[in-house]
Structures are given as structure tokens and as C-alpha cells.
Amino acid sequence: AQSVTQLGSHVSVSEGALVLLRCNYSSSVPPYLFWYVQYPNQGLQLLLKYTTGATLVKGINGFEAEFKKSETSFHLTKPSAHMSDAAEYFCAVSYNAGNMLTFGGGTRLMVKP
Amino acid sequence: DAGVTQSPTHLIKTRGQQVTLRCSPKSGHDTVSWYQQALGQGPQFIFQYYEEEERQRGNFPDRFSGHQFPNYSSELNVNALLLGDSALYLCASTRQGSYNEQFFGPGTRLTVL
Numbered sequence: 001a002q003s004v005t006q007l008g009s010h011v012s013v014s015e016g017a018l019v020l021l022r023c024n025y026s027s028s029v030p031p032y033l034f035w036y037v038q039y040p041n042q043g044l045q046l047l048l049k050y051t052t053g054a055t056l057v058k059g060i061n062g063f064e065a066e067f068k069k070s071e072t073s074f075h076l077t078k079p080s081a082h083m084s085d086a087a088e089y090f091c092a093v094s095y096n097a098g099n100m101l102t103f104g105g106g107t108r109l110m111v112k113p
Numbered sequence: 114d115a116g117v118t119q120s121p122t123h124l125i126k127t128r129g130q131q132v133t134l135r136c137s138p139k140s141g142h143d144t145v146s147w148y149q150q151a152l153g154q155g156p157q158f159i160f161q162y163y164e165e166e167e168r169q170r171g172n173f174p175d176r177f178s179g180h181q182f183p184n185y186s187s188e189l190n191v192n193a194l195l196l197g198d199s200a201l202y203l204c205a206s207t208r209q210g211s212y213n214e215q216f217f218g219p220g221t222r223l224t225v226l
Contacts, residue, residue, distance in 0.1 A: 004155075034214065043117070043203055043217040044156070092153050098145070100169050101205075101215060103155030 002027045002093050006104035014112045019078040021107045023065075023091030026072060033074040034092040034101065035065055045089065049076065061085070086111045114139060117206050117218035125224045126194050134189040134221045139205030143188040146215060148180060148203040156203055162187050163209060186226075191223075199225045 007022040025031055032051050036044040048059025055067040065076045074091060088108050092101040118137045120167050126132050143222035144163045148156035158171035181187045187205075192200055201222050205215035 036217075041219075043219040044205075045217070046214055049214055054215050092155075100158045100161060100171065101148075101156070102158070106153075 002031070002095075002102040004091050004093050004102055006089075006091055006107050008107055009105065009109045010110065013110060014042035015083055016080050019063075019076070019081045019085065019109065021036040021076040021089050021091075021109065023074045023076065023104060024072055024089070025074065027093055027095075029095055032094045033067060035059065035063070035073045035074075035076050036090045036092060036103075038088040038090065038106075040087075040092045047089075048078070052084070061064075081109075081111045083111050083113065085109060117204055117216050119202075119204050119218040119221050121221060122219070123222045123224075125226065127226050128194055128196060130194050130225075131190065131192045132194060132223060134191075134202050134204075134223070135186065136189070136206075136218060137186045138203030138204075139216050142206035142208050142216070143185050144204045144207045144209055145181060145185065147187070147189045148205065149173070150201040150203055150220070152200070159189070194225045196225050197221060198215075 003026045004025045034049045035047040048057045049059050050067045058064045063078045088106050090106050091104045094101050120135045130161045146161040147159040150156040159173050160170040161168050165181045176192045178190045201220040203220045204218045
């Protein structure tokens with residue numbers, strides 16, 4: 001069975017500071033990993049995905065994530081936070097990119113001016 | 114290119130009633146999945162439809178049923194509504210095949226009184 005744990009339901013950073021959102025997963029087979037962002041009263045938008053190949057994945061809006069199999073982690077980072085990054089972020093895992101997604105509980109990112 | 118669309122945007126029902134939510138997938142997509150997102154939680158997979166058949170199902174009771182039409186659009190039906198069914202219902206579409214991530218619609222906010 002798959003599961004996803006996001007450490008920290010709320011993360012607060014100052015504008016311009018490093019953003020680090022943590023995600024650990026458990027999967028009995030090699031996973032496909034995703035990060036989605038959700039702005040208030042909206043659906044989910046894909047930030048980036050890992051399916052195969054290079055373990056450092058770059059996404060939209062300056063975000064990137066690194067797949068570390070030995071640590072079963074897929075942490076999301078961004079070097080410099082912008083006010084517009086304030087949103088809810090979800091890590092998800094799947095056996096196949098088009099298959100059932102299992103989501104973590106989400107991390108609300110707050111950016112202070 | 115229109116993305117995933119859902120209707121209605123908001124819905125208020127009372128306990129015991131039945132509800133139908135609708136979803137039109139992104140152009141070129143043939144697979145539709147439904148997720149339930151309770152307030153403050155990550156989305157949970159309800160089921161997935163492909164070729165007008167339910168292909169996968171999450172841990173939801175039979176009160177939750179669905180349908181996919183020949184044009185790939187889909188409906189989610191919930192019978193005998195409970196207060197706990199209040200949530201944001203998200204539809205996601207994809208095209209069968211590896212690496213085709215799911216695209217999400219804006220959701221339908223269901224409130225059960």
C-alpha cells in the first residue's frame with residue numbers, strides 16, 4: 001500500500017528566503033511522485049513530477065524536487081520565496097502517472113513580507 | 114484549449130438527498146478520476162473511469178457511483194447524503210499511457226446540511 005507523509009502542516013518563511021517542504025513516501029513498487037499546488041478556492045495545479053531518469057526535477061515557478069530512494073523522500077524546494085507562492089502544497093504518489101494518486105495531508109505555505 | 118471543467122461550482126443539499134456532479138475532461142483525454150477533498154485534508158481517490166467502465170475504486174461506499182459517457186465526460190452520483198459528505202469534489206483527467214499526469218478541474222463544493 002502507498003502512503004505519503006508531509007512533515008509540517010504549516011510552514012512560514014520570509015519573502016526571499018529558501019522554501020523547503022518535506023515529503024516522505026512508502027510504496028511497495030517504484031513510485032511516480034508529484035507535487036501539486038492549490039490556491040484558495042481552486043483545483044490542483046501540477047508543479048513537477050518524477051517518473052524516471054534524472055532524480056532532480058525542475059518544475060514551474062522556480063520549484064524543484066529531488067527523488068532520494070534511500071531516504072524515500074521527495075522534498076520540494078525553491079531558493080527564494082515570493083508572496084505569490086503562498087498556497088497549499090500537496091505531495092502525491094502513484095504506481096503510474098495516470099493512475100490513482102495517493103496524497104499527503106498538505107502543507108500550507110505562508111510568506112511574510 | 115479548455116482544461117477540465119466541472120459543474121456546478123457550489124451545491125447545497127440536505128441529509129438523505131441525492132446529488133450528481135459533472136465533469137468534462139481536457140481535450141484529448143480519455144480517462145477521468147474523481148477525488149474527495151475534505152476541509153483541511155488532502156484529496157482522496159474515489160474512482161477512475163476509462164472506456165465507460167470503472168477501472169479502479171478507492172475506499173468509498175457504494176453510495177458513491179459514477180458514469181462515463183462516450184464523449185469521455187463523467188458524472189459522480191452520491192446517494193443518501195451524510196453530513197460527512199460535505200467536501201470539495203475534484204475531477205481529474207488524463208490520457209491512458211505512462212507519464213501522462215492528471216489535470217484537475219476547479220472542483221465542486223458540496224455542502225450537506
